[in-house]
Amino acid sequence: MPDARTPDRRGLSRRRLLTGGAAALGAAGVGAVATSASRSDAASIGGFGSETIPFRGAHQAGITTVPPAHVVFVAVDLAPSATVGDLRSILRLWTTDAERLTSGRPALADTEPELATAPARLTVTVGLGPEVFDRVGLGDRRPASVRQLPPFAVDRLESSWNGGDLLLQIGGDDPSAAAHATRVLLKNVRSMTSVRWQQRGFRTARGVRPDGQTMRNMMGQVDGTVNPTPGPDLDGLVWDQGRDQPWFAGGTTMVLRRIRIELDTWDELDPRGRELTIGRRQDTGAPLTGVHEHDEPDLDATRMGIPVIPANAHIARAHHQTPRERFLRRAFNYDDPPPRGLTSDVGLVFTAFQQDIDAQFLPVQRRLAEADALNEWTTPIGSAVFAILPGVKGGEYLGQSLLT
Amino acid sequence: MPDARTPDRRGLSRRRLLTGGAAALGAAGVGAVATSASRSDAASIGGFGSETIPFRGAHQAGITTVPPAHVVFVAVDLAPSATVGDLRSILRLWTTDAERLTSGRPALADTEPELATAPARLTVTVGLGPEVFDRVGLGDRRPASVRQLPPFAVDRLESSWNGGDLLLQIGGDDPSAAAHATRVLLKNVRSMTSVRWQQRGFRTARGVRPDGQTMRNMMGQVDGTVNPTPGPDLDGLVWDQGRDQPWFAGGTTMVLRRIRIELDTWDELDPRGRELTIGRRQDTGAPLTGVHEHDEPDLDATRMGIPVIPANAHIARAHHQTPRERFLRRAFNYDDPPPRGLTSDVGLVFTAFQQDIDAQFLPVQRRLAEADALNEWTTPIGSAVFAILPGVKGGEYLGQSLLT
Numbered sequence: 077m078p079d080a081r082t083p084d085r086r087g088l089s090r091r092r093l094l095t096g097g098a099a100a101l102g103a104a105g106v107g108a109v110a111t112s113a114s115r116s117d118a119a120s121i122g123g124f125g126s127e128t129i130p131f132r133g134a135h136q137a138g139i140t141t142v143p144p145a146h147v148v149f150v151a152v153d154l155a156p157s158a159t160v161g162d163l164r165s166i167l168r169l170w171t172t173d174a175e176r177l178t179s180g181r182p183a184l185a186d187t188e189p190e191l192a193t194a195p196a197r198l199t200v201t202v203g204l205g206p207e208v209f210d211r212v213g214l215g216d217r218r219p220a221s222v223r224q225l226p227p228f229a230v231d232r233l234e235s236s237w238n239g240g241d242l243l244l245q246i247g248g249d250d251p252s253a254a255a256h257a258t259r260v261l262l263k264n265v266r267s268m269t270s271v272r273w274q275q276r277g278f279r280t281a282r283g284v285r286p287d288g289q290t291m292r293n294m295m296g297q298v299d300g301t302v303n304p305t306p307g308p309d310l311d312g313l314v315w316d317q318g319r320d321q322p323w324f325a326g327g328t329t330m331v332l333r334r335i336r337i338e339l340d341t342w343d344e345l346d347p348r349g350r351e352l353t354i355g356r357r358q359d360t361g362a363p364l365t366g367v368h369e370h371d372e373p374d375l376d377a378t379r380m381g382i383p384v385i386p387a388n389a390h391i392a393r394a395h396h397q398t399p400r401e402r403f404l405r406r407a408f409n410y411d412d413p414p415p416r417g418l419t420s421d422v423g424l425v426f427t428a429f430q431q432d433i434d435a436q437f438l439p440v441q442r443r444l445a446e447a448d449a450l451n452e453w454t455t456p457i458g459s460a461v462f463a464i465l466p467g468v469k470g471g472e473y474l475g476q477s478l479l480t
Numbered sequence: 481m482p483d484a485r486t487p488d489r490r491g492l493s494r495r496r497l498l499t500g501g502a503a504a505l506g507a508a509g510v511g512a513v514a515t516s517a518s519r520s521d522a523a524s525i526g527g528f529g530s531e532t533i534p535f536r537g538a539h540q541a542g543i544t545t546v547p548p549a550h551v552v553f554v555a556v557d558l559a560p561s562a563t564v565g566d567l568r569s570i571l572r573l574w575t576t577d578a579e580r581l582t583s584g585r586p587a588l589a590d591t592e593p594e595l596a597t598a599p600a601r602l603t604v605t606v607g608l609g610p611e612v613f614d615r616v617g618l619g620d621r622r623p624a625s626v627r628q629l630p631p632f633a634v635d636r637l638e639s640s641w642n643g644g645d646l647l648l649q650i651g652g653d654d655p656s657a658a659a660h661a662t663r664v665l666l667k668n669v670r671s672m673t674s675v676r677w678q679q680r681g682f683r684t685a686r687g688v689r690p691d692g693q694t695m696r697n698m699m700g701q702v703d704g705t706v707n708p709t710p711g712p713d714l715d716g717l718v719w720d721q722g723r724d725q726p727w728f729a730g731g732t733t734m735v736l737r738r739i740r741i742e743l744d745t746w747d748e749l750d751p752r753g754r755e756l757t758i759g760r761r762q763d764t765g766a767p768l769t770g771v772h773e774h775d776e777p778d779l780d781a782t783r784m785g786i787p788v789i790p791a792n793a794h795i796a797r798a799h800h801q802t803p804r805e806r807f808l809r810r811a812f813n814y815d816d817p818p819p820r821g822l823t824s825d826v827g828l829v830f831t832a833f834q835q836d837i838d839a840q841f842l843p844v845q846r847r848l849a850e851a852d853a854l855n856e857w858t859t860p861i862g863s864a865v866f867a868i869l870p871g872v873k874g875g876e877y878l879g880q881s882l883l884t
Contacts, residue, residue: 123687123688123689123690124687124688125684125687125688125689145655145685146655146685187700187746187747188698188699188700188762189700189763190696190700190762190763191696191698191700194684194688194689196685196688236820249685249687249688250684250685250688251549251550251682251685251813251815252682252683252684252685252688252696252698252813253688255698255813255815255826256698258815258824259698259743259823259824259826262823262824263743263744263747263823263824266823270820270821271818271820271821271822271823272820273817274817274818275817276817278655278656279656280529280598280654280656281549281550281600281653281654281655281656281685281686282685282686282687283527283528283529283653283686283687284527284528284529284598284600284653284654284656284657285527285529285598286527292594292595292656294592294595294656294659294660294663295592296591296592296593296594296595339663339667340667342591343591343667358592358594359593359594409655409656409659411655411659411662413677413678413679413680413816414675414678416640416674416675416676417674417675418675419663419666419667419670419675420662420663420666420667422659422663
């Protein structure tokens with residue numbers, strides 16, 4: 077297939093051109109910007125399409141990476157007859173495909189190589205669901221907290237959004253590149269898997285606002301203000317140390333919750349009611365006891381004897397009570413075509429990353445489920461938990477430490 | 481609601497700041513870039529989020545406008561009891577809302593004003609379906625070619641994607657701004673309408689590649705190479721002159737087709753087979769008789785007696801046989817979560833704009849339906865036709881020339 081190989085070779089030579097830039101920018105996590113590309117490459121690439129995020133490293137990309145504008149989450153189930161060998165084959169294929177696609181090279185035998193040349197910070201992140209460990213005879217290697225969450229009274233879970241044997245999280249700043257990557261990764265394993273669900277999320281498009289702003293959800297609120305500080309604080313909360321499961325060192329756990337927002341009733345709430353529900357101002361995102369978004373909320377402050385931030389406000393219930401009750405939040409909006417007769421189908425694909433779901437995520441989730449004022453306008457309709465595999469070093473494949 | 485008004489006033493003052501820039505850039509169709517905004521605006525806006533496209537003019541925006549990265553198409557039906565007065569109310573509300581939102585100002589009583597401040601070239605385009613003219617007692621004012629298309633043998637239309645009384649086409653480079661605008665426009669008329677369908681489309685994200693490149697569809701092909709040249713040629717093909725329906729002068733007609741791409745079988749076709757099906761090279765988009773994408777195809781060229789571009793290749797069947805058989809093509813990719821068990825649900829939301837559907841679009845469509853080699857891998861699953869209302873001048877509302 078000489079026609080299919082031609083763009084591939086172009087991708088490779090461009091990749092070489094960019095390697096110098098990648099090294100210089102490595103600390104920022106963004107691999108390369110095509111400033112020195114040849115004229116023909118500049119005409120066909122340009123902009124941020126050529127920016128890449130390294131696939132290999134101590135941890136998978138797409139977790140502490142600056143959140144992209146678009147994400148596709150896909151849960152796939154192993155075929156009933158699948159063996160541990162099939163799981164290994166899937167993870168080997170995904171390793172090869174993801175490494176190529178995230179660096180701007182078409183996958184092997186890519187039938188649409190032209191859609192692979194502008195990755196725009198494409199990342200591919202892979203996880204394993206709780207059941208898959210038993211399925212392939214490795215039940216004793218499951219990280220202890222990777223199991224379905226307990227039921228919560230607020231849940232209205234729909235089977236179409238729950239669980240899954242394997243997770244693909246495909247993120248990037250261009251929906252075309254992410255769609256192509258999703259297609260490639262799924263079709264190359266379709267004899268061994270079936271798609272369980274797909275969820276698409278977005279944030280503000282790249283380039284609309286300055287980088288680093290907290291995103292807003294479709295309720296208009298800033299979302300995700302409270303997160304650990306990148307560096308040792310974040311690393312100590314997120315990355316597994318391999319104490320219980322040596323193979324899992326460098327991995328993490330992911331909770332994915334699909335949370336529908338009841339915009340029709342939320343819209344009936346006046347601005348003051350909204351702010352008391354969240355505990356933050358809608359315009360600035362500042363806590364009601366502060367001025368700036370990142371001001372620490374004063375949960376004990378009162379005005380004429382009344383708490384400024386109500387005890388059941390979202391930020392009061394979500395606030396960690398011990399330093400260990402912290403984790404990395406990454407939420408994306410969804411806005412899907414609504415069922416006939418409804419105006420909107422809007423919400424969040426909320427993800428949380430932590431070393432230990434039981435110790436970090438669940439105490440907070442229990443408090444929220446119990447008495448978060450926001451629960452009247454938000455409904456969890458999907459829930460899944462995954463062990464996010466450790467990063468892959470040179471020559472390794474995803475999950476190698478588990479499967480050897 | 482002082483909190484809701486605050487961002488509104490900020491929007492207004494920013495808008496005034498930008499007026500000078502808008503005049504200078506008017507010819508390019510993009511209204512304003514916030515280069516001279518105050519420091520606080522720059523911190524909260526920045527990038528291309530503040531770019532606007534004028535809502536008012538001889539024609540509606542969103543048709544000859546440079547295609548945006550994201551589009552939401554919504555068809556709504558009038559409530560069974562709706563009168564011509566209700567239609568007027570809807571169009572007045574949409575005029576007010578669209579003018580504000582496209583200029584970066586929250587809608588009146590906007591409950592999420594923060595989502596309105598970065599329009600990123602937001603456009604709102606409004607059309608009327610064929611049945612609505614009779615519904616409100618204006619059957620004699622329907623533009624003659626605005627009626628459901630005849631059935632084609634290739635059609636596999638699904639009722640969930642067909643028809644509609646009113647069309648909203650909401651485009652822009654930021655999915656958050658487009659989602660917010662969609663929400664506002666729909667909720668303000670929900671007592672008089674119900675949503676019939678919503679379709680979301682995308683192109684390459686703004687900033688990934690240099691502007692002006694033809695987009696690629698999910699088959700990897702460049703899509704939309706052949707379009708009239710902007711200026712008198714395009715204007716003469718697209719904008720109604722008011723000869724048959726004086727009220728319609730400055731309007732146009734829109735055909736919207738939802739076309740599923742059968743990627744699983746398309747992927748089985750080798751590169752040569754793909755190129756013979758389309759008549760163009762996949763990598764460059766050049767016709768098989770040319771070198772560059774925009775080279776005119778030579779449909780009579782042969783090599784050893786065999787046509788270089790087969791007679792049933794897509795571009796051979798789509799090629800106009802008279803200058804009048806031309807129209808403006810604007811296609812967007814869709815990539816939705818597939819039904820359970822399938823790998824992909826991918827295709828095009830294809831739109832065509834022309835003065836006269838019968839004279840311009842239908843001859844081409846008939847040839848394609850009859851014998852386009854591409855039909856084996858594409859399936860029309862939705863079809864709708866709309867009269868796109870004339871542009872609104874200062875003080876007018878959408879549809880005013882029809883309703884007075």
